[in-house]
Amino acid sequence: MKNLIYFWKRFLLPHLSLFVLVLCTGMIAAAASGAGVPFMVKYVFPVVFRGEAGDTPELLSLIPALQSLSADSLLLLACASMPAIFLVRGVAMWGNAVMVNILGIRILETLRMQVFCRVQELPIAFMESRRKGDIMSRILADTGSVQGILTTVSNDLIKQPITAACAIGAFIYLLVSSGQGVLFLVNLVFIGIAACPIYEFGKRISQKAQRAQQGLGELNTAVQQNLENQREVRAYAMEEREIQEFRKVSWRLRTNIVKLVKYQKALVPVMEIVTALALSFLLVRGRMCGLTLTDFMAIAAALFFTFDSMKRAGTAWNRFNEAQGALKRLAEVMLEPNTIPESENPKTFGGPVKGEIRFRKVSFGYDPEKLVLRDVDLTIPPGQIVGLVGPSGSGKTTFASLIPRFYEATKGAVEVDGIDVRELRTHELRENLSLVGQQALLFAGTIRENIRLGRMAASDEEIMAAADSAAVTKFLSSQPQGIDTELGQGGAGLSGGQRQRVAIARAFVKDAPILILDEATASLDAESEREIQEELDKLAQGRTTLIVAHRFSTIRNAQRILVFDYGRIVGDGTHEELYASCPLYKELYDRQGID
Ligand code: ADP
Numbered sequence: 001m002k003n004l005i006y007f008w009k010r011f012l013l014p015h016l017s018l019f020v021l022v023l024c025t026g027m028i029a030a031a032a033s034g035a036g037v038p039f040m041v042k043y044v045f046p047v048v049f050r051g052e053a054g055d056t057p058e059l060l061s062l063i064p065a066l067q068s069l070s071a072d073s074l075l076l077l078a079c080a081s082m083p084a085i086f087l088v089r090g091v092a093m094w095g096n097a098v099m100v101n102i103l104g105i106r107i108l109e110t111l112r113m114q115v116f117c118r119v120q121e122l123p124i125a126f127m128e129s130r131r132k133g134d135i136m137s138r139i140l141a142d143t144g145s146v147q148g149i150l151t152t153v154s155n156d157l158i159k160q161p162i163t164a165a166c167a168i169g170a171f172i173y174l175l176v177s178s179g180q181g182v183l184f185l186v187n188l189v190f191i192g193i194a195a196c197p198i199y200e201f202g203k204r205i206s207q208k209a210q211r212a213q214q215g216l217g218e219l220n221t222a223v224q225q226n227l228e229n230q231r232e233v234r235a236y237a238m239e240e241r242e243i244q245e246f247r248k249v250s251w252r253l254r255t256n257i258v259k260l261v262k263y264q265k266a267l268v269p270v271m272e273i274v275t276a277l278a279l280s281f282l283l284v285r286g287r288m289c290g291l292t293l294t295d296f297m298a299i300a301a302a303l304f305f306t307f308d309s310m311k312r313a314g315t316a317w318n319r320f321n322e323a324q325g326a327l328k329r330l331a332e333v334m335l336e337p338n339t340i341p342e343s344e345n346p347k348t349f350g351g352p353v354k355g356e357i358r359f360r361k362v363s364f365g366y367d368p369e370k371l372v373l374r375d376v377d378l379t380i381p382p383g384q385i386v387g388l389v390g391p392s393g394s395g396k397t398t399f400a401s402l403i404p405r406f407y408e409a410t411k412g413a414v415e416v417d418g419i420d421v422r423e424l425r426t427h428e429l430r431e432n433l434s435l436v437g438q439q440a441l442l443f444a445g446t447i448r449e450n451i452r453l454g455r456m457a458a459s460d461e462e463i464m465a466a467a468d469s470a471a472v473t474k475f476l477s478s479q480p481q482g483i484d485t486e487l488g489q490g491g492a493g494l495s496g497g498q499r500q501r502v503a504i505a506r507a508f509v510k511d512a513p514i515l516i517l518d519e520a521t522a523s524l525d526a527e528s529e530r531e532i533q534e535e536l537d538k539l540a541q542g543r544t545t546l547i548v549a550h551r552f553s554t555i556r557n558a559q560r561i562l563v564f565d566y567g568r569i570v571g572d573g574t575h576e577e578l579y580a581s582c583p584l585y586k587e588l589y590d591r592q593g594i595d
Pocket of ligand 1: 367396
């Protein structure tokens with residue numbers, strides 16, 4: 001229910017006028033079907049077939065003006081009323097269906113946009129705790145499923161109950177006016193019986209649908225993982241294993257969908273059996289009580305519309321329950337608390353950033369119970385080049401990740417230029433920081449566009465200068481369109497070293513006072529590493545630089561080295577100092593034996 005209110009406020013309210021139109025047209029169509037047809041049978045048919053009983057038809061007593069019309073005109077009018085009712089019903093249904101679809105499409109767009117925007121602002125930890133394929137499935141498949149449901153919900157969940165209400169109203173009126181109160185009570189029992197499967201199936205459908213949507217997410221993840229790792233799949237001959245894995249996930253999805261379909265499709269036959277029972281009962285009872293054919297027909301029409309609209313409303317309710325599964329998964333994204341919130345009164349640097357970094361007794365754990373950084377307390381003055389070394393898993397990357405506030409310190413504070421990063425506008429903090437990681441992340445687009453991502457306002461001259469500094473220009477001549485060569489997704493078309501140079505050029509363009517190099521050359525061969533090291537050294541000049549090092553050659557220019565061990569800093573000094581005083585550093589250095 002909470003989800004429903006949330007989605008109503010967030011998605012339906014902005015389209016209120018369209019929603020009201022949908023309601024109105026739905027009501028007109030509902031009234032024309034639920035009450036229009038039975039009343040026509042009751043009042044208009046006797047005008048046409050008058051004379052059997054010799055009475056004046058009721059319609060003529062109700063509207064005396066009609067009595068002055070000739071028999072032919074009355075016949076014409078009576079005959080015209082049938083298409084007239086169906087014309088009103090048809091136009092209203094058409095308008096209703098079109099507007100419901102427009103509403104659905106608009107809602108889907110808003111929904112997709114909002115989920116996507118939400119994903120952009122959620123902490124990195126959220127992304128890491130979920131699989132990419134699953135998040136994709138939520139953005140695309142779940143929103144699509146919700147749209148389908150909202151369309152049905154707004155259409156049938158509103159129109160059909162109104163039709164049922166009008167039909168029941170007509171039914172009561174017709175029974176009471178022909179003295180058949182008992183029939184009404186008996187049919188109330190049938191209506192009650194018909195409502196039970198709607199409720200029961202609805203509950204089950206919601207559970208099964210959530211499982212099916214989840215299965216779709218798993219399928220997405222499997223496909224995405226497989227496509228992203230095609231090289232590994234082939235290199236390790238994992239094709240058969242991947243196929244088996246995909247078959248398993250696909251089979252699970254199929255089983256869940258079959259279970260869902262069984263319940264979805266059960267409602268209509270159950271409802272039809274109840275309708276047939278109610279109509280037979282009406283037939284027997286009508287015969288016993290001597291109902292006239294007109295009365296019987298009118299009551300049967302009202303009864304038919306009651307059950308028919310209940311059946312349709314029930315089917316819509318099932319669809320709605322199916323959407324509940326997708327809604328729950330979307331709500332998880334939309335209602336996920338932002339563990340890295342913006343400060344309410346953010347501070348600003350108020351001028352050029354010097355780049356001083358301070359860790360005040362910082363402890364941090366991805367899981368608060370399991371700290372991976374403990375009591376880190378140090379200051380890095382502006383412009384200092386600092387190397388971070390230590391065994392794998394000792395916390396170097398984590399330490400560097402706290403500066404852009406990818407994660408929040410569990411205890412203590414991280415400061416840049418004396419301001420706690422939690423109090424700074426995250427955007428401003430990150431504008432003053434460049435990050436070059438192990439894998440250069442390039443986007444589909446030209447090399448120029450990829451460099452410009454560092455600073456969108458950069459001029460072409462600045463981009464060329466950055467490309468020059470990062471030695472991108474060296475390999476541009478081998479590219480078909482130079483700097484305007486289109487790259488594939490992830491920078492396909494360039495070698496690892498070339499991609500890394502584009503990423504370095506991006507950092508040059510950004511010209512941020514703080515630079516984090518996280519094993520920036522780790523994935524390169526020795527020769528590319530040596531070449532790129534020069535560009536990185538140039539980039540580090542004049543900036544506060546943190547170099548997460550896997551090889552000692554990458555920190556040859558570091559003025560200071562921090563040695564990490566089990567989340568603590570066990571050594572802090574120059575190479576010479578540490579080699580003499582820090583056993584871990586000496587061991588690591590000797591083992592690598594570089595330089
Ligand atoms: P290093 O960079 O020194 O190799 P990391 O900072 O990457 O070490 O990792 C420190 C510890 O934190 C390791 O035990 C690692 O398993 C854990 N860790 C790193 N990243 C995550 C993450 N995203 N979620 C949970 N644990 C993580």
